[in-house]
Amino acid sequence: xxxxxxxxxxxxxxxxxxxxxxxxxxxxxxxxxxxxxxxxxxxxxxxxxxxxxxxxxxxxxxxxxxxxxxxxxxxxxxxxxxxxxxxxxxxxxxxxxxxxxxxxxxxxxxxxxxxxxxxxxxxxxxxxxxxxxxxxxxxxxxxxxxxxxxxxxxxxxxxxxxxxxxxxxxxxxxxxxxxxxxxxxxxxxxxxxxxxxxxxxxxxxxxxxxxxxxxxxxxxxxxxxxxxxxxxxxxxxxxxxxxxxxxxxxxxxxxxxxxxxxxxxxxxxxxxxxxxxxxxxxxxxxxxxxxxxxxxxxxxxxxxxxxxxxxxxxxxxxxxxxxxxxxxxxxxxxxxxxxxxxxxxxxxxxxxxxxxxxxxxxxxxxxxxxxxxxxxxxxxxxxxxxxxxxxxxxxxxxxxxxxxxxxxxxxxxxxxxxxxxxxxxxxxxxxxxxxxxxxxxxxxxxxxxxxxxxxxxxxxxxxxxxxxxxxxxxxxxxxxxxxxxxxxxxxxxxxxxxxxxxxxxxxxxxxxxxxxxxxxxxxxxxxxxxxxxxxxxxxxxxxxxxxxxxxxxxxxxxxxxxxxxxxxxxxxxxxxxxxxxxxxxxxxxxxxxxxxxxxxxxxxxxxxxxxxxxxxxxxxxxxxxxxxxxxxxxxxxxxxxxxxxxxxxxxxxxxxxxxxxxxxxxxxxxxxxxxxxxxxxxxxxxxxxxxxxxxxxxxxxxxxxxxxxxxxxxxxxxxxxxxxxx
Numbered sequence: 163x164x165x166x167x168x169x170x171x172x173x174x175x176x177x178x179x180x181x182x183x184x185x186x187x188x189x190x191x192x193x194x195x196x197x198x199x200x201x202x203x204x205x206x207x208x209x210x211x212x213x214x215x216x217x218x219x220x221x222x223x224x225x226x227x228x229x230x231x232x233x234x235x236x237x238x239x240x241x242x243x244x245x246x247x248x249x250x251x252x253x254x255x256x257x258x259x260x261x262x263x264x265x266x267x268x269x270x271x272x273x274x275x276x277x278x279x280x281x282x283x284x285x286x287x288x289x290x291x292x293x294x295x296x297x298x299x300x301x302x303x304x305x306x307x308x309x310x311x312x313x314x315x316x317x318x319x320x321x322x323x324x325x326x327x328x329x330x331x332x333x334x335x336x337x338x339x340x341x342x343x344x345x346x347x348x349x350x351x352x353x354x355x356x357x358x359x360x361x362x363x364x365x366x367x368x369x370x371x372x373x374x375x376x377x378x379x380x381x382x383x384x385x386x387x388x389x390x391x392x393x394x395x396x397x398x399x400x401x402x403x404x405x406x407x408x409x410x411x412x413x414x415x416x417x418x419x420x421x422x423x424x425x426x427x428x429x430x431x432x433x434x435x436x437x438x439x440x441x442x443x444x445x446x447x448x449x450x451x452x453x454x455x456x457x458x459x460x461x462x463x464x465x466x467x468x469x470x471x472x473x474x475x476x477x478x479x480x481x482x483x484x485x486x487x488x489x490x491x492x493x494x495x496x497x498x499x500x501x502x503x504x505x506x507x508x509x510x511x512x513x514x515x516x517x518x519x520x521x522x523x524x525x526x527x528x529x530x531x532x533x534x535x536x537x538x539x540x541x542x543x544x545x546x547x548x549x550x551x552x553x554x555x556x557x558x559x560x561x562x563x564x565x566x567x568x569x570x571x572x573x574x575x576x577x578x579x580x581x582x583x584x585x586x587x588x589x590x591x592x593x594x595x596x597x598x599x600x601x602x603x604x605x606x607x608x609x610x611x612x613x614x615x616x617x618x619x620x621x622x623x624x625x626x627x628x629x630x631x632x633x634x635x636x637x638x639x640x641x642x643x644x645x646x647x648x649x650x651x652x653x654x655x656x657x658x659x660x661x662x663x664x665x666x667x668x669x670x671x672x673x674x675x676x677x678x679x680x681x682x683x684x685x686x687x688x689x690x691x692x693x694x695x696x697x698x699x700x701x702x703x704x705x706x707x708x709x710x711x712x713x714x715x716x717x718x719x720x721x722x723x724x725x726x727x728x729x730x731x732x733x734x735x736x737x738x739x740x741x742x743x744x745x746x747x748x749x750x751x752x753x754x755x756x757x758x759x760x761x762x763x764x765x766x767x768x769x770x771x772x773x774x775x776x777x778x779x780x781x782x783x784x785x786x787x788x789x790x791x792x793x794x795x796x797x798x799x800x801x802x803x804x805x806x807x808x809x810x811x812x813x814x815x816x817x818x819x820x821x822x823x824x825x826x827x828x829x830x831x832x833x834x835x836x837x838x839x840x841x842x843x844x845x846x847x848x849x850x851x852x853x854x855x856x857x858x859x860x861x862x863x864x865x866x867x868x869x870x871x872x873x874x875x876x877x878x879x880x881x882x883x884x885x886x887x888x
Contacts, residue, residue, distance in 0.1 A: 181282065184246035186862025187854070187884040190835050192245065193862060194813070196285060196321040197519040201242035202292070202336070203326045204275075206235045206254065212328065216271045219256060219264050226364045226371070227263065232256045232276075239277070241284060250282035257291050259364060265294060270330045276339075283860045285319050286347060286813075286835075287338035292325055295335050295523075302476040303335060304520045305534055306445050310471045312513055313503060315438055316340075316348045316459055317471040321520035333523065340383060340457055340470050343860045346790060346812065349746060349768040353462050353714060354398040355383040355470070356405055359618060360454035362579075369577070376413040376573055377581070378454060379626065380405045385616035389608065391708035392589075399587065400712075401460035402615055403629040404429075405467065407566075410628060412453060414566040417573075424451055427458065427467040437496045438469045441504065444541040446481055447474025462714030463680070463722055463745070478534040481541045495546070504542055508535040567628055571599070581624035587611065596627075641713075649684030652713075653677075670719065672696050675737040678711065680720045687727035687749070693719045693742070695735035697758065709739040716765065717743030726752055726771075734758060740765040741781075747771070754778070762787050763803075773798070784809045785826070788816060798822065806831045807848070810838050812861065823848055829873055832883070834861030845873030855880035 192198040206212045212235050219231050234255045241248045254275045257263055263274035274293045284290065295301070303320055310317040320337045338344050342352045359381040362374040380402070382388060388398045408427040424439055426432040442450055449455060450473055457470035495501075507513060518527050574581065586597040594611050597603045606620070613619050618626050644651040646663060653659060657679055658671040666689040670679050675696050695718060710716045718738040719731075726749035733741050733756040741759040743766075750772040756763045759781040766788040773795045778785040780802035789812035797820045800807035807823035810816045811833040822844040823829035829845040830852040832838040845851045851873035854866045863882030871877075871887055879885045 181250065182246060182248035182882070184243075185884060186835070186856065186882045187865045188863075189243070189245055190813075190837060190862070190865060192243070193835065194285065195519060196319075196323070196336075198244045199241070199284070199321075199323055200244055201240075201324045201326060202284070202334075203240040203242065204237050204252075204254065204277075204328070205240075206237045206328055208235060209328050211235070213271070215256070216264060216273055219261065219273075220266075220271070222261070225261055226259055227256060227261060228364075237277075239279070241282075248282055251280040253278050253280070257293065258297060259360070260297075262297050263294060267330075267332060272327075272330060272332045274334075275327070279859075281859060283343075283862075284336070285338070286343050286860045287319060287341075288343055288860050289339040289341050291335075291337045291339060292323075293335040293337060295322070295333065298335055298337075298473070299475055299477050300335075301521050301523060301525065301530065302445075302478055302534070303337070303474070305478075305517055305531070306447055306474055306476040307337075307471060308513055308516050308520075309445070309507060309538075310438075310441060311348065312507060312510065313437070313441055313500070315441070315471060316345065316350065316468060318344055319347060322522045324522065340459075340472070342384075342387075344470075345459060349790065350459060350461065350468075351463070351714060351745070351767065352387060354387060354394075354401050354460045355457065356380050356402070356460070356467075357383055357457045357472075358409070358452075358454035361618065363454055369579075374577060374579060375453065376417050377570070377577070377579065377626075379409040379413070379618075379628070380458075381618060382612075382615040383457070385612040388612050388615065393708040393710055393712055395589075395608065395611075396712050397460070397462045397714060398615065401462075401467070402627070405458065405460075406628055409453065410566045410570055414569050425453060425456060431466065433497055434466070434468060436494065437500045440496045440500075440542075440545060442474055443481060444504070444538050444545060445474065445476045446479050446541070447476040449473060449475035462710075462712075463720075464682070465713070478537050480537065481544060501542070501546060505539060508539055567599075567630070570628065581618075581626055582620070584614070584625065584627040585630045587627060587629075599628075647684070649686070650682045651679065652682060653679040666690065668692070670694070672718065672735075672737065676711065678713075678715055678718055678720065678738065680713070680715060680722060681724055683723045685725040686721070686729055687725055688729065689726075690730045691719070691732075693731075693733045693736065695733075695737050695741070695758075695760075697735040715743070716740045719743070721745065721747050723747060725749060728752070731755070733763075736760055736763070740787075743767070744769055744771065756781075756785075759783075759785075766791060766793060769793070772796075776800070778803070787811075788814050790814060793817070795819070795821065799824075801825055803827070809833070810836045810864075811857065812836070814838075820844070822846075823873075828853055829875075830866065831855075832864040832866040833857045834864060836864045837867075838864070839867040840869065842870045843868050843873055845875060848873065848875050851875045851877050852885070853878045853880075854883040854885050856882045 232255045234253045237252045237254045239250045239252045254277050257274040257276040265272055278289050307317045307320040318338045323336045325334045340355050359378045362378045405427050408425050412425045455473050457472045459468045459470055461468055514531050521527055583599045584596045585599045588595045594606050596606050614625050641652050654677045656673045657677040660669040669692045671694045717740040718736045719742045721744040723746045728751045731754045735758045737760045740762045742764050745767045748770045751774045753775045756778045761783040763778045763781040763785045769791040771793050776798040778800050782804050784806045785800040785803040787809045793816045795818040799822050801824040803826035806828040807826040809831045814836045816838050818840045820842045821840050824846045826848050828850045829848045832854045834857055854864050856863045865884045868887040
């Protein structure tokens, strides 16, 4: 009986996520397009409490909304599509810092809301805001978010939507929150997210608004990711230390010397922030550059921060006022390639189409788009001619961190504000030691450390970690880097490498089971790349406690943001989570031969790849796992896959001519809004020929087409998914 209940629970967990009156697998493209959304209808059962909460906020004497009035309420949400409805459970609360997020409209209260769905999703978002449009300058926010995504910055899905909250109807701005789903929408792997800490800014009893801003610094947003394991903790701490130094540097420079307007967390390699700053100013969106509005993603693979767009207060007006403020000057110009990309956006038809699909207000969309883009171009010209100092690099961060910390402590004393400052954090087995600036050392748990990083709080006392310039072994000292032509190869110190540039041959050999190599941003077309792992895998070999290492890498061989046309890979005895992991890359006519993979043999993420020939013999998990991209396979021979021969998930599109799965658990798995089209599937000695299902909350069902099915085992189709065969 217990086994039956467990199976039933797992089935319900995977397949009864979405409560819709249609199969999500039938509407994969439509579910990704907001023009098919008609209405978001929200019902809060405790409506009287919800209404009292609103009137308490409205009648406040202060202009800001205190945290204690942002109470969560249970709600049911009915999503009206043009082809059906979905009903989800959720929690809602008041959103926004200021009282412009709540208003009277025709004697009815309209308020901005933060929403977290307990099940299901809207446009793949699980956490999102419904904002009073005026709080974001209306449809300007929609255009800004689209422009930034076209420029490859992390930007939230944003669109207008009709809403009804306990019967009160209004047009609101839907905007997803910074979270795993937002990162994956922008083709980034899950990792630490940070933001400026604004908890001290709105203190009103003893201090003026913003009086304590220099003490605020930063905080971790996704502390649950931090808690997942030792490697995510190591990545987060490494990133947090860098960001805190950048924030205290900014506070010292801006409030003492009035010389810096923005924050540069990547030391001297901040081209992406220079570009981002330029794009925002051209849109008149400098509000997003305020320290407490800044949000960051730490890309562990590239060891750098990336900006996440949030709350720019965009108006696409003239920017002349910025040009007269010397503290706003950027230390050097954006890259020429980026400037050209900015100027090309005005003629981007896809940008206008996406903008039109997201606006439902009664406005002339074409006129609004053209006028905004014309002013945007004028602003760019002004910025490019007058705004940059024309120096080669920004070196303002050469000042010693100790100087900033002394200033910070003196500022804290001057304001008579009490908080505990942590100087160093050292990891122990299953815990951490925190050394205070007072000299005291305290043992803290992982949970307590998460509270310090995310809420600046320990034992209900304000506690801030400001790292010293301690002499310790850094990540960069643990790896080697090889640069040539347009290529950069990073690898663990113990990895053996043989490189023949003339013949385009690269051979990598593990000397320890955790050895890895990263091919970062280069053209590896027509290369022969060989990886030889350790064999056999000894029980004494140390396997990673998480599926990725301290650099966010899951593969023994990792290809990132590269071109691999006509490339041949031969991989033997991979001892990592993935023998090969290819991320954000493009290529055609690629061939793979992979033998004896410890876990997944080949993992493809956020890529556009065409594989000519794939031969995999034995993997401890999946032979081929693809997600978030567009893929084609001519011939694949997949043998001895302990779990799935071919796994396709997370809104991927995969077409294949011939797939042969032998001695595997599942031949083909199509999941999570993926579309899989296979001309010929051959399955021998497989438990299931195929499965088609929804696995994750932020997606929906999948669709599998099999033109010719030469497999006699069962095919399992989930309630939200579609299977079609001749």
